[in-house]
Structure formats: C-alpha cells, structure tokens
Amino acid sequence: MHGTxxxxxxxxxxxxxxxxxxxxxxxxxxWVGFNLRMAQxxxxxxxxxxxxxxxxxxxxxxxLVLIARNPGISQTELSFANGRDKSSLTPxxxxxxxxxxxxxxxxxxxRRTYCLNVTPAGKKVLMMLTRCARRHERNLDRVIGERxxxxxxQILKKIAAEIE
Amino acid sequence: MHGTxxxxxxxxxxxxxxxxxxxxxxxxxxWVGFNLRMAQxxxxxxxxxxxxxxxxxxxxxxxLVLIARNPGISQTELSFANGRDKSSLTPxxxxxxxxxxxxxxxxxxxRRTYCLNVTPAGKKVLMMLTRCARRHERNLDRVIGERxxxxxxQILKKIAAEIE
DNA sequence: AGCGCATAGTTTGACATCAAACTAAATGCT
DNA sequence: AGCATTTAGTTTGATGTCAAACTATGCGCT
Numbered sequence: 242m243h244g245t246x247x248x249x250x251x252x253x254x255x256x257x258x259x260x261x262x263x264x265x266x267x268x269x270x271x272w273v274g275f276n277l278r279m280a281q282x283x284x285x286x287x288x289x290x291x292x293x294x295x296x297x298x299x300x301x302x303x304x305l306v307l308i309a310r311n312p313g314i315s316q317t318e319l320s321f322a323n324g325r326d327k328s329s330l331t332p333x334x335x336x337x338x339x340x341x342x343x344x345x346x347x348x349x350x351x352r353r354t355y356c357l358n359v360t361p362a363g364k365k366v367l368m369m370l371t372r373c374a375r376r377h378e379r380n381l382d383r384v385i386g387e388r389x390x391x392x393x394x395q396i397l398k399k400i401a402a403e404i405e
Numbered sequence: 406m407h408g409t410x411x412x413x414x415x416x417x418x419x420x421x422x423x424x425x426x427x428x429x430x431x432x433x434x435x436w437v438g439f440n441l442r443m444a445q446x447x448x449x450x451x452x453x454x455x456x457x458x459x460x461x462x463x464x465x466x467x468x469l470v471l472i473a474r475n476p477g478i479s480q481t482e483l484s485f486a487n488g489r490d491k492s493s494l495t496p497x498x499x500x501x502x503x504x505x506x507x508x509x510x511x512x513x514x515x516r517r518t519y520c521l522n523v524t525p526a527g528k529k530v531l532m533m534l535t536r537c538a539r540r541h542e543r544n545l546d547r548v549i550g551e552r553x554x555x556x557x558x559q560i561l562k563k564i565a566a567e568i569e
Numbered sequence: 570a571g572c573g574c575a576t577a578g579t580t581t582g583a584c585a586t587c588a589a590a591c592t593a594a595a596t597g598c599t
Numbered sequence: 600a601g602c603a604t605t606t607a608g609t610t611t612g613a614t615g616t617c618a619a620a621c622t623a624t625g626c627g628c629t
Binding site for chain 1: 428429430431432433435436437438439440441442443444445446447448449450451452454467470471473474475478482485486488535538541542544545546548549550553554556557558560561562563564565566567568569
C-alpha cells in the first residue's frame, strides 16, 4: 500500500469543496466525446424539467415540431429526421394520436405508409412547448455567449453529419 | 385539402436525393438543444462501434478511466464524476469486478462505502480502450478542425457546469 | 449510551431506446 | 399472372438509465 493509495483513504481530505473538485478526469477532460455527453445530458435534464412543468416530455417535442413543419410526413421519414429508430417512434406517435394532437391516416396511393399531421389541439400544445423551448435556448445562449453560438451549432451539425 | 398539404402527397417529389434533404427542421435547426442531441448521438454511435470491436461498451469505458485515475474512489463519487445516477453504476461496477478488471473492497473506517481500484488486468483492457478512444477522438478532431477544438470543448464544459 | 438523521450502496419499477424478427403492402421480374 | 424483393410500420427482447424505496452503516446531539 504505497503510492497508488490502493487501500483506502483518498478523498478523505475534502472538507468543504462542493464535492467534485478533487476528481481527476484524466484524458476524459480533454476528449470531445465525454464532454459532449456531459453537456448533452445537462441540457437535456434542464429542458426536461422545463417541459415537465407543462406536462410534456422532450422526446415528444421534436417529433411534434417535425410533423408540424412537414405536414403529411411518414413515420420513417420522421424517425430519420429525428435521429431515432422507427420502432421507437411507434409508441410516441401512438400517444400523440391518442391525445388528439396528431392526426394519422394511411396514404391513398401507398397504404403501407402513414400520413401525419398536427391537429389544431396539437398546434396549441406546440405553441406552449415552443415558448418553453425558447426560454431554454435563451438560457443556453447565455452560457455559450452570443459570439460563439453560431460557430458552435455549425460544429455540432458537422459532427452529426460527418462522423464515421 | 388546400395549402398545408394535409391529405397526402408530400415528399413524393424526392426522386434521388439521399433521403434527408427535403425535410424542414423549422426552429430545431438553429436550436442548440436539438443539435447537441444529434451530435452526441452520432459521436456515441461511432464510438460504440469502435469499442464493440474489442468487446467493450462505451459506458464501461469512462467508468474504468475514472477509477484508474482516482484510485480508491467510491461509487457515489464515481457516479457523480460520470454524470450518472449511482444506481446505474451498480451493475456496471459489478460486471467489472466479476471480470476481474476492478477490485472492490469496503473501506476500513467507513464500512458503507466501497473502495474501487483497477487491477492489472483492468489496466490492460483500459489501454486497449484508450487506443480506441484516441482513434475516435482523432476522427472527431478532423471534423471539428484544430482551430476550434479547444473553444468547442470549453463551451461543452461550460454547458455541463452552468446550465440551470 | 441511545435515538434520530445522514450517507453509501442496492433493489425495484418505469421508460426510452435500439436491433432484429415479423406483417402487410407495393414493386419488379419473368 | 405469380413469385421474389423491397418497403412501412409494429412487435419483441435486451440494455441503459433514472427515481424512489429500501438496508446497512455511521454520526451527532442530548
């Protein structure tokens, strides 16, 4: 039990600092992947809290926006746009339909594919969610800073599009 | 059935473009939250594939690094550093112990908390994973560009730390 | 010493997600 | 027309995650 402190001890020394500071992140600290995950998680949690206040979940939000912006979109297209597997979408869309926020009918020419549209009720919910999202975004902007914001988003898009 | 194209049609017009282009992302396109999620997802998938090649999962990786860098760390500290709930860590640590990559013993002074250390076998796996992660990071760097990389990570850290 | 509160870790139940198998419909080839 | 292939969506099974309830220890106050 010498240098590496293998037995115990460690961290005993922290007598006030708000818990985190004494952690050594090693290479994680300067790796993009790890920081990307941590940031995403934090932002997601924040938005989750916000949208919960109006009884919605973040997952449904992007879905609703995409349907509203692309009337008649199919579930497969939607899942692609949304970056989720089509099977994940089944229950989400089902719920939106059940609650009357989205209207779903089979296409006339191709009766395999659905044709999704936001109902007036859905538009109302969407407006509330959008307000909520805007608040969230303002918050993020404040942290990021107006100067870097645009470049930051550009890089995110590039990663999403070009990785692997 | 007028302007909004509510009935059907839509997307019929796409006759070759690689599927995505005709989607209207509306406000999502310039919101940080959505792009953050898409980028994270893409990067995660890429790393997932890579680490699968050597029979590991991305989730275990950060855990292993953190234990290696903080010998004797407890599970709660670990979960905090890792940005995950402590309960999520139970099965992960269990598996690492079972496979002999991590050594877990109770602390002497406080027998509630565990004391985690990476074993020599764990260090070998960690080295492989680290090589793998470095390849992944090089890939990300290529996409981000050397010029913006530092600032980009700084912003991610800021978001993780300061949101809400 | 004893009692109540705090803390470390586990268990449990709910969910979101993916991937692979499946069903139904359309398309193409002969 | 008939059969193989492709496509849209659903079902199913495995994972990973959280939050809340729980167990056990330890700590503090009287």
